[in-house]
């Protein structure tokens with residue numbers, strides 16, 4: 475060995491010893507949920523304006539999550555309250571937070587019957603006029619955020635919950651004007667506006683066998699008709715009683731037959747018996763007891779166990795709200811892994827440490 479190569483080796487060894495001394499030990503690096511799940515899927519959260527502006531909340535976002543959804547600020551009504559009148563300030567603030575911090579964004583949502591653009595339909599236009607209005611809205615929003623948004627919930631909640639209904643669709647004003655074209659065309663317009671974004675259909679009660687079948691059947695019809703749909707969003711508004719692991723798996727297995735991408739888009743777990751994405755729940759739950767805290771941690775453990783099992787098709791799991799204080803369900807549903815002071819709860823520990831549930835799932839009883 476020449477003197478020169480000995481010197482070179484000496485330099486490399488000295489440099490790596492120096493660098494080691496500079497680097498914090500692995501266990502000292504802050505590990506959040508996004509790190510714990512880096513081999514499985516992205517971990518996201520829905521945010522409001524406070525979350526992206528209060529420094530402690532910003533820090534929590536950056537530590538725990540690598541995908542962001544705007545809770546309300548990209549929805550149709552807030553972005554275009556009147557035809558051609560755009561309100562971008564709040565959506566821009568969230569998009570800029572993601573741009574500045576290198577976070578990915580899920581776009582939510584382009585068409586929905588709530589928080590919607592009433593001007594699109596309230597003068598009862600014919601189908602052509604309605605579709606042209608819808609196209610112009612979709613193009614405006616999707617084009618504005620195409621550098622930062624990697625996927626869109628294109629249509630939200632267009633299927634009915636009425637298990638007996640012959641028509642699988644929700645009888646919304648949009649559906650009454652344009653039939654299922656309101657859904658199919660929305661996807662075409664979104665693809666025109668951003669050919670690179672993944673396009674999702676998003677709905678709740680997705681573990682109900684009738685609803686999940688309707689979702690899968692609709693996606694099949696869309697694919698047959700050449701509609702560009704890439705994924706299914708399972709909202710994931712659950713409770714401690716259901717779904718069971720088996721029910722959740724059955725829904726995922728049904729969906730993975732028809733799409734290559736599943737996102738859990740709005741995960742929260744209530745400590746009462748209500749479910750779904752509609753507002754038939756009580757904001758006043760019980761005080762959380764130690765056993766309820768355990769039931770909550772156990773149910774989070776169960777659903778994450780299933781999500782890990784299906785990580786090949788699940789790309790992202792998004793929590794609906796940063797903490798119990800931000801939860802749309804109110805503080806007393808205790809629905810998120812962080813309490814009203816933004817401190818991690820037992821559920822958080824069960825998720826990050828991938829723990830098994832301690833107790834069997836409680837049974838729903840009306841007594």
Ligand code: GLA
Nearest residue numbers: 545630678709740751752802
């Ligand atoms: C639905 C919507 C979400 C949100 C929740 C409740 O699930 O998709 O955007 O509004 O309801 O907050």
